[in-house]
Amino acid sequence: MNVLNSFPQTPDASLPIDTPLICFSHLRWDFVLQRPQHLMQRFSQDRQVFFFEEFIPTDHHLAYLEIHPFADTSVKAIRPRVPHWWSEAERDRALSRLLDDLILLHGGRRPILWFYTPMMYSFAQHVDAAAVVYDCMDELANFKFAPPQLKDMENALMARADAVFTGGVSLYEAKRDLHDNIHAFPSSVDSHHFRAARNSVADPSDQAKISHPRLGFYGVIDERLDLDLIRAAAAARPDYSFVFLGPIAKISPSDLPRAANIHYLGHKSYADLPSYLAGWDAALMPFALNEATRFISPTKTPEYLAAGRPVVSTKIADVVRTYGDTPGVFFADDADSFVSGCDAALAIALADTSWLEAVDRMLARSSWDATFKSMAMIVDQTAVDPPLPSALLGKNDILVHSERD
Incomplete structure (x- = not known):
């Protein structure tokens, strides 16, 4: 297994700091602090970050957004509320409209879309994004109670994504042939x-x-x-x-x-x-x-x-x-x-x-700061240049990033 520490190179340009980032997660912001929180807190130091969570059923007759600020971070949790009797199709249409409203209310700028769950791509795929990132932290399809359509949604998201990250090397090895710009980022530590x-x-x-x-x-x-x-x-x-x-x-x-x-x-x-x-x-x-x-x-x-x-x-x-x-x-x-x-x-x-x-x-080689910097460079790189062709990497090359990057 080759370890490539020379990529990514520092990009000639980067996404403007007023480009918002919308992170779609199946985990609540204040549930357990782990990979999404470590990374989104760091992104929020330079840009507005919205943490778009799974919808919450409501008895109200209209769908609406709750915006939850937290005292210890500038990240805002977005919690959609959707009438519990609506069909899946009705719910997705409503979530699409609510997502559009969120983008318009905060300047209408093309956002970075960052996914931890492919299931939310169903209502976000229409968005004109500055970049689309799939951070595959876990193989969610293997988890208990996983939705049957999850794999199909993941395939659609992978086809659209500008960059794909994985939460470990084994997961990278399972998915490396599915995308030209995929990188392994194992667990880091504070x-x-x-x-x-x-x-x-x-x-x-x-x-x-x-x-x-x-x-x-x-x-x-x-x-x-x-x-x-x-x-x-x-x-x-x-x-x-x-x-x-x-x-x-x-x-x-x-x-x-x-x-x-x-x-x-x-x-x-x-x-x-x-x-x-x-x-x-x-x-x-x-x-x-x-x-x-x-x-x-x-x-x-x-x-x-x-x-x-x-x-x-x-x-x-x-x-x-x-x-x-x-x-x-x-x-x-x-x-x-x-x-x-x-x-x-x-x-x-x-x-x-x-x-x-x-x-x-x-x-010392596996800090969250180092992981964040490498990820941010890749996202900037994909926004201004085409991805590094997989043909240049070879079957056994794995991108493992550390403080040496």
């Missing part, structure tokens, strides 16, 4: 934010009563987690405390493993994560190996490491590829090896911190 967990930090009140050793996970608790694996690990090590932070989605709370040493503390803010991590002895990624996790590249991997916590993970392809030789990262095939990985992680946590030197050198 190291400064998470390094605070390496210092002495007061234990949050709801975690302080939980006994050590503590092994923790944060993120959305859904069908991607291996619940049987969690149940088995907790049973095998009753003296270990297993802590889970995050909202529950697409599964019933009654399906979750329950034991005296398993603790669900609920959804926590991004700002509070370092204080919880500071109270953990090791971090967990007990993902199931299924279609929903086949292409994931979890952002929490570098975040856990930036916090100075050893990591125990199942063998997610992109995690093994990126962190297989990283000190402090342990991989498991089954419940027994996962438990052994927990033991090894706790052992290294009690040793000196020399293993973190290699970790920090690696993390």
